[in-house]
Amino acid sequence: MNDTTDNNQQPFEDAIEELLAGELDESSADRLKQAAATDQELASAIVDAWTLRKSLDELELEQVSPALEKRLLDIPSKQKTTSKWSSWFNFSNWQTGSGWALSSALAMSLILAIGVSRQPDQSEILQARQDIQLALTYLGKSLNQADQLTRDELSMQVHKILTTRPDNPNTQTDARIQDEPERIDQL
Amino acid sequence: MKQHFQTMVKQHQNRVYTLAVYMLRDHAEAEDITQETYIKLWQRLEKTNEEVSRAWLLQVARNGCIDRIRKRRRLTNEVPEIEDHRGPAFQMEQDQLGKWLKDSIANLGEPYRSLIVLRDIQQYSYNEIAEMLEISLSQVKVYLFRARQQLRTKLPKAETA
Numbered sequence: 001m002n003d004t005t006d007n008n009q010q011p012f013e014d015a016i017e018e019l020l021a022g023e024l025d026e027s028s029a030d031r032l033k034q035a036a037a038t039d040q041e042l043a044s045a046i047v048d049a050w051t052l053r054k055s056l057d058e059l060e061l062e063q064v065s066p067a068l069e070k071r072l073l074d075i076p077s078k079q080k081t082t083s084k085w086s087s088w089f090n091f092s093n094w095q096t097g098s099g100w101a102l103s104s105a106l107a108m109s110l111i112l113a114i115g116v117s118r119q120p121d122q123s124e125i126l127q128a129r130q131d132i133q134l135a136l137t138y139l140g141k142s143l144n145q146a147d148q149l150t151r152d153e154l155s156m157q158v159h160k161i162l163t164t165r166p167d168n169p170n171t172q173t174d175a176r177i178q179d180e181p182e183r184i185d186q187l
Numbered sequence: 188m189k190q191h192f193q194t195m196v197k198q199h200q201n202r203v204y205t206l207a208v209y210m211l212r213d214h215a216e217a218e219d220i221t222q223e224t225y226i227k228l229w230q231r232l233e234k235t236n237e238e239v240s241r242a243w244l245l246q247v248a249r250n251g252c253i254d255r256i257r258k259r260r261r262l263t264n265e266v267p268e269i270e271d272h273r274g275p276a277f278q279m280e281q282d283q284l285g286k287w288l289k290d291s292i293a294n295l296g297e298p299y300r301s302l303i304v305l306r307d308i309q310q311y312s313y314n315e316i317a318e319m320l321e322i323s324l325s326q327v328k329v330y331l332f333r334a335r336q337q338l339r340t341k342l343p344k345a346e347t348a
Contacts, residue, residue, distance in 0.1 A: 013332045013335070013336075014328070014332075017335075045339075048339040048342055049335070049339065051342060052288075052335060052338055052339055052342065053307075055285060055288045056288065056303070056307040056308060058285060059285065059288065059289070059307075059308050061201045061202065061204075061205045061308070061309070062201060062204050062205040062208045062217075063201055063204075064200045064201055064204045064218075064221065065218075068200075068204070068218050068221065068222070069196070069200060071222055072196045072200055072221070072222060072225045073193055073196055075192070075222075075225055075226055075229050076188075076189045076192055076193075076229055079226065079229055079230070
């Protein structure tokens, strides 16, 4: 773009704009009007500028719909809700003690859920035993790292799951797990 | 902070939306941009708790519009036609010159289109526009001159007679 050419035209343009805005001083306005009387191009430019100015003045701001306005006003509450949920899934939080505790609890839940769904075969029982051992190792780490409240809650939950559920099919499975190695030894 | 945010919504939502409508020529997309702009405002308020100027709002909205226009061009490789689903200000106009003018503004390139909308429709000062568009005061004047010149050359001759 050639700014030099535009700058040469601009005082002329500025004067027209100031005239239309009523900001041009009286003597300058008179000079411009006198020049326009003999300069057809200038007169035409003033008329065009006036037409454009008048049309632009008539344009109104677009109005947002009530639905959009409501969405905008609701942004603070919506954003807070999103951040609360997203914080649960924020991986960086999982490096802390509570993250360890949560991961261990999830691993334990998964193992128990598998046990609840059906009776396992021999290889699955062995795998489950290894998984439980692994989960308990993680749990041990969790207990060391989690705060007191989390520790208490986890201890209670694990105690409840492993020892105080007489109607849980896993209780029978646990008994079989204890029995199976003996039978293998006998064979 | 929430109250401050809602005041900002009430005060400037129509200006942000108008800029987006003129730039994108699509009310649905203009609504998206307006919402995205205010989400960014909220996130900024949460982080800094600072006053955010209306210039900042319009700058963010404009940048969002430019991104969308670029995406459109990448997809279609051509200048999009003017959308049919226009808002109340478009639909209610009686004056043919007004319609022509809106279409002409929409067809201006950047930064001319933003300058006409910000200066001639939204009545911002040269200084505010310079801040919003991150250009100098003299550039604002030069570009505005060019934008008006482009519009004037397209003025229907019947109207100037």
